[in-house]
Amino acid sequence: MSPQPAHDITLMVNGEAIAESVEPRTTLVDFLREALGLTGSHVGCEHGVCGACTVRLDGVIVRGCLTLAVQCDGRRVETIEGLSDSGELADLQAAFERRNALQCGFCTPGMMLTAQELLAAGGVPSRDTIRAHISGNYCRCTGYHAIVDAIESVAQARAQQG
């Protein structure tokens, strides 16, 4: 199969306007990593199971390995790098550090985006709700306990601050 003609796309990535030419079958995560050098989104399974490639598309988390770059034409993509720079994740990042909610760290960026989605809904979710919400993000190192602790502590702190 020969390479198909490239498509021109324009999109916002972490608040920056990007215009690039991509092959139709290039996935979003490959595009971010290879064309834009945003390597904080990781490639674990390449077929939508592990969650390491989780990014935000128009405010909703998606799997970067199941989303095509061309689908993002005219849309808004946010990655761990952008959310980290903007400070949106600062308390969650601090909680992950404090609770040692990471070991090899390969799952961490995706895990944090997924956790932030739950936290953004507000309130203090139960531990079971937290567990269910992150159960599409695999972590092979930590056994999840520390991750749930970290997310729960942020939910409580945010609720207190109102």
Next chain:
Amino acid sequence: MPPPPDLAEIDAPTRTVRAPTMHDSAVRHVCGTAVYVDDIREPEGMLHAAVGGATVAHGRIKRLGLDAVRAAPGVVLVLTAADIPGRNDCSPVMGDDPIFAGGVVEFRGQVLFAVVAETRDAARRAVRLAEIEIDAEPPLVTVDQALAAESRILPDYTFRKGDSAAALAAAPNRHAGTLRIGGQEHFYLEGQVALAVPGEDEMLVHSSTQHPSELQHTIARMLKLPQAAVTVEVRRMGGAFGGKETQAGQWAAIAALAARLTGRPCKLRLDRDDDMIMTGKRHDFRADYQIAFDNDGRIQGYDVCLASRCGYSADLSGSINDRAMFHADNAYYLPAATILSKRMKTHTVSNTAFRGFGGPQGMLAIERAIDAIAWTLGRDPLDVRKRNLYGNGRDMTPYGMRVTDNILPEMIDALERSSDYRARRRTVAAFNADSPLLKRGLALTPVKFGISFTNTFLNQAGALVHVYQDGTVHLNHSGTEMGQGLFIKVAQVVAEEFGIDLDRVQITATTTGKVPNTSATAASSGSDLNGMAAQAAARAIKARLTDFAAAEFDVPAEQISFRDNQVFAGNTAIPFPDLVHKAYRGQVSLSSTGFYRTPRIHWDAKTATGRPFFYFAYGAACSEVTVDITTGEMKVERIDILHDVGRSLNPAIDIGQIEGGFVQGMGWLTAEELVFDAEGRLLTHAPSTYKVPCASDVPADLRIALFDGPNREETIYRSKAVGEPPLMLAISVFAAIADALHSLSPGKSVPLNAPATPESILHSVKELARA
């Protein structure tokens, strides 16, 4: 006996060591700025490789048609065995792992060729165009088939203590059983990956590997280069668990071959399905045992045959099966024992290291035998366990090493109390009496895990420490970081030695260019070995600084001390960087290597006796589960763990290892199932079909405590190894499931095999009903 510990030294206050410091890469991980091999900025002109594998499990290659592959768009080069200038082998020991298979294929997916192309996509697509014709022969897939065919990869090996046959014949009670124990896929989140960058005469390889030295040697041998011309570097891995000890070699070798032949950098990142099909896993076992015991449940003799599926080549199967034998006693004194190990050759991927390294399988068999004693005698399994622990006058293992550091009686008593075992035992019994369909089970099981590579010479490590003129310290050692927190622990040791803040110590990537001839980061030995080596290097520099300061300030060397970023010389204090700068101008060397080898261990393979382990790490776990006997579903209600890490170097890191190890062990014993079909095809070759634990699978109620006691041996700050032992705490979950099922037919043996998936549980329920 170890020398009595020097309590003053053990209890001396520390500044950085023993603090629950966060992982050195934590900030990078949460920001996504930690660089893994696949994240290294791609060098100009980099090519990508992809591999093609055998389409049958066993046979002779008739034709390998690669013309269409070569002609595919973007393809630069196609590599086969014929392109290798040196030795076509990436095995650790035996010379039996071809990088590219030539005449014969011995497992489905065995690599036959590689495509090197301008893009990863082009390489992977071109692979599919190969025309592979193989004269298929019937494969041996299972352990049973291999046993029937007497197909061995290595000779049998036996430990013998006393006359177990006589003990079995004479005993008032006997039980015989068979337990099948499944394997396990590592599922490191970061798959296998390597990037080779050619130099003038040299080759630099970035690889996600636990064993840079072995890769260096493999690549040098393959390319006919001197070892000195090949450098292998690894900053971090995205998980490894044993799966990147030998298994990283082939991909690094292929990337290096492509780089050598094209003169361009080349990266090979395995597709996840390929990774799961082409790399080895935990060995699955069949354990056939007989146990003899008195009316109090005391073991009189134990005979076990541990037969494992090694796959098509030896890899590390020798040592792995040895370790299964070394742990066939787990924590129990066996007056007489025959431990026979069979290392079976099958036409499946070559099984390899995985956290525990055979130990878990050896332990699981005797834990089942202990349960069978309790079931036969109508006792609480915990009482039978306690009765059989090593103790005074009952301290000789089946391999001639005395257990002198046993703390399990104390630990089990403590856990029995803190978990409220006895009261919960009564509650569980009452629950089961009233509940026909849901059954509760409870179990408290111990772990005793031997620490040291059983291949004695591997117990060595090196370090390289530089102090620069601004007083900052560059730290390098032979260990690799796979998430386990080794780098931070060793940095804590070095900071402690110089009395400086941790952020003055620069942690650097492992490279064969700085510390040569290293052992794999494996066997839980990372901080034991590298902590000591780095401490030795730091002490050498500190000794020179001390001598210099003594002369400079005219005080005796005993009055020089390093603390709080200062150096104290009698009544004078000088900032550490200032002293360093003065020492530099005083022509003092500020760089040193350090070396460590574990003392007092030895092993005689001929007589199967010796002291293979420096010490044992201990733990105990109590698990409660609920099983639905109509669906086979299982829920873990509560876990209590008490684990021994000696005096912890870093309690936060150690607790993380315990949490993660336990859950990984639980996955192995309850959910993760590798299924091969009769043709040797792995059917569970992706996370969509192979089930690793996710957050909602792990117990909500998990209570972990560290057992506080110094290592009786002189390890680094009297800590203990922690990487592997916690995995085996999960045996309590498996035993609790068996306990729940036992309530269906008290007195009968529960025929539950591992993993205890819902299917396996239902099968067991049916068998019990039939019996």
